[in-house]
Amino acid sequence: MNIQESRILFEKAKEYIPGGVNSPVRAFKSVGGTPRFINKGNGSKIFDVDGNSYIDYICSWGAIILGHAEISVISAVRDAMENGTSFGAATPLEVELAETIVDAVPGIEQVRLVSSGTEAVMSAIRLARGYTNRNRIIKFEGCYHGHADSMLIKAGSGAATFGIPDSLGIPADIAKYTTVVPYNDLEAVKQVMDTDVAAIIVEPVCGNMGVVLPQEGFLEGLREITTEYGSLLIFDEVITGFRLSYGGAQQVYGITPDITCLGKIIGGGFPIGAYGGKREIMECISPIGGVYQAGTLSGNPVAVQAGLITLKMLSIIGVYEFLDKHTTKLVDGIQKAAKKAGVTITINRMASMFSVFFTETSVTNYSTAMTSDSEKYAAFFNSLLNDGIYLPPSRLEAWFVGLAHTAEDIEQTIETVERAFSRLK
Ligand SMILES: *Cc1c(COP(=O)(O)O)cnc(C)c1O
Numbered sequence: 001m002n003i004q005e006s007r008i009l010f011e012k013a014k015e016y017i018p019g020g021v022n023s024p025v026r027a028f029k030s031v032g033g034t035p036r037f038i039n040k041g042n043g044s045k046i047f048d049v050d051g052n053s054y055i056d057y058i059c060s061w062g063a064i065i066l067g068h069a070e071i072s073v074i075s076a077v078r079d080a081m082e083n084g085t086s087f088g089a090a091t092p093l094e095v096e097l098a099e100t101i102v103d104a105v106p107g108i109e110q111v112r113l114v115s116s117g118t119e120a121v122m123s124a125i126r127l128a129r130g131y132t133n134r135n136r137i138i139k140f141e142g143c144y145h146g147h148a149d150s151m152l153i154k155a156g157s158g159a160a161t162f163g164i165p166d167s168l169g170i171p172a173d174i175a176k177y178t179t180v181v182p183y184n185d186l187e188a189v190k191q192v193m194d195t196d197v198a199a200i201i202v203e204p205v206c207g208n209m210g211v212v213l214p215q216e217g218f219l220e221g222l223r224e225i226t227t228e229y230g231s232l233l234i235f236d237e238v239i240t241g242f243r244l245s246y247g248g249a250q251q252v253y254g255i256t257p258d259i260t261c262l263g264k265i266i267g268g269g270f271p272i273g274a275y276g277g278k279r280e281i282m283e284c285i286s287p288i289g290g291v292y293q294a295g296t297l298s299g300n301p302v303a304v305q306a307g308l309i310t311l312k313m314l315s316i317i318g319v320y321e322f323l324d325k326h327t328t329k330l331v332d333g334i335q336k337a338a339k340k341a342g343v344t345i346t347i348n349r350m351a352s353m354f355s356v357f358f359t360e361t362s363v364t365n366y367s368t369a370m371t372s373d374s375e376k377y378a379a380f381f382n383s384l385l386n387d388g389i390y391l392p393p394s395r396l397e398a399w400f401v402g403l404a405h406t407a408e409d410i411e412q413t414i415e416t417v418e419r420a421f422s423r424l425k
Contacts (some may be wrong), residue, residue: 001386005049009037031378031393033385041068043404046390054390055409057399061392062207062239062353063264066313067404073268073309080305086297094299097308101266101274104246104311107235107256111276112285113299117238117263118146120273121201123293124259125150127275128199128232130291131284138192138200139163140183142209142366142396145201145236145261155180161192183212183365186221193225199259200226201234204249207398208239209369210355211348219255226258232281238263238273239398242314244351252351265314268306271297319403323352326410327401333414341421346372352401356380369396376424383420389413 013020021027021035028035036048044067046056059065066073080093094113101111114120125148129135137150145151149170153163163178165171181188183206200222206212226233235257240249242265250256259277266272276282284291297303313319331349334356338345346357357363357372358380377395384391389412391399 001052002050003034003036003048003052006037007034009049010034013037025392025394025397028393030374030395031381033382035393036385036390043067043069044402044406044409052388054385054388055405055413056390057401057413058390058392059400059402060269061264062243062398062400063267064269065243065265065352065400065402066268066310067402070268070310070313070404072313073306076305076309077270077302080302083301085302086300088296091299091301091304093301093304093308097266097299097304097311100308100311101262101276104248104315105237105241105250105260105262105276106247107250107258107260107278108276109279110282111262111274112282112293113304114273114275114293114295115271115297115300115303116146116273117236117261118148118273119295120238120261120263120275121145121151121234121236122148124234124261124275125199125201126293127277127281127284127291128234128259130289131281132198132230132232134196134198134231135177136179136194136196136198137177138179138181138189138197140202140206140366141180142183142212142369143201143203143206143236144208145203146238149174150178151201153178153180182367183209184215184218185365186218186225189222189225193229193231195229197226197229197231199232199234201236203240204235204237204253204255204257205240205244205350205353207353208396209366210357210363210372210396211350211353211398212363212365212369213348213350214253215364219253223255223257232258234259234261236261239353240350241265242311243353243400245320246314265310266307267303268310270300270303270306272300272303272307313403320351323401323403326405326407327352327354329407330401330410330413333410334417337414337418337421341418341425343376343421343424353398355396355398357395372396379424380420383423384416387416387419389416
């Protein structure tokens with residue numbers, strides 16, 4: 001595969017952008033090689049600057065569920081842009097998107113639009129603290145909630161309830177308010193729970209240590225514990241919202257959080273985020289309440305229009321069944337190929353998101369996810385990349401199937417995976 005133009009661009013990018021990328025995982029550090037510079041997408045495919053095409057399973061980390069350059073999104077966005085792209089004033093479209101989200105997501109009675117998932121989580125945390133008048137937050141190891149200070153925290157050593165910064169630049173005085181416990185471990189939560197806890201935040205199905213499912217009773221347990229202590233339960237559904245079902249993970253599992261964070265899919269490929277919840281809680285936000293949060297581009301009409309059209313398409317009956325059928329076929333094909341090649345893998349899957357872990361153990365939390373062999377994943381990744389299949393450049397990320405993936409794409413992917421597995425031995 002000729003990647004000369006990507007090589008040249010990467011060298012130039014490194015001159016002007018730290019590490020050559022605007023988000024770290026794009027630099028291919030954990031898989032090696034040259035990141036491809038993408039200049040076009042269409043349906044299930046993306047194209048790099050050398051003209052190579054790839055079947056895309058990143059899909060902008062799940063945001064692009066309809067496929068690239070989806071015609072209905074493009075034409076709606078074009079119409080919206082012709083009327084002006086930002087006003088810093090209220091617009092009718094944002095009311096429509098808010099109504100659509102409230103109708104779809106069980107736990108949301110009111111919603112505030114922001115510009116990214118990070119901003120949604122950061123604002124939800126402030127709201128939880130403001131509403132409860134408490135400071136502590138409990139989060140789970142391996143869950144990613146964007147890059148706000150209080151969320152870039154790792155577990156302290158031993159039984160320490162104080163978290164420690166997971167990045168330079170985060171004061172220990174901020175980190176100490178976040179406690180990190182293992183995913184799927186209710187006992188650990190109980191041990192660190194007290195009446196200073198403003199909220200427990202969780203990815204109800206985790207997508208950011210690879211896909212990890214909540215074990216039976218985990219989400220129910222979190223709901224019970226938070227209620228018992230008067231803390232809020234925050235579901236970070238930035239990935240799972242409108243992905244696992246039209247109502248997200250909370251609809252699938254029948255657990256209603258107090259606050260829900262959204263992003264990715266609801267912007268149809270444009271920058272957006274949202275946080276919503278019970279009316280009583282949401283009305284603590286300014287201008288009604290004392291929790292301040294604002295944004296120049298919040299509810300941006302172009303992003304909102306793209307989101308509205310995307311959600312409209314997803315509300316069509318049969319959409320999620322279709323995604324499910326395709327993903328089942330792909331995952332079954334990968335399992336069979338691994339068996340045939342004698343490669344040991346564990347696949348975790350929920351609806352149209354899944355991860356392939358190169359490990360023998362079942363993956364239920366961060367430490368078991370970390371047992372996935374990084375060298376094997378890197379070899380697998382590069383083998384597929386060179387054969388025109390684009391996977392996440394990290395073993396701890398999810399693959400996303402979208403509505404644009406065709407039966408032929410799935411077939412071709414399975415054949416390519418077979419080849420990659422046989423090369424791995
Ligand atoms: C992507 C993601 C975020 C952050 O969203 P950005 O738009 O990248 O800021 C937060 N939470 C989860 C679960 C995510 O997957």
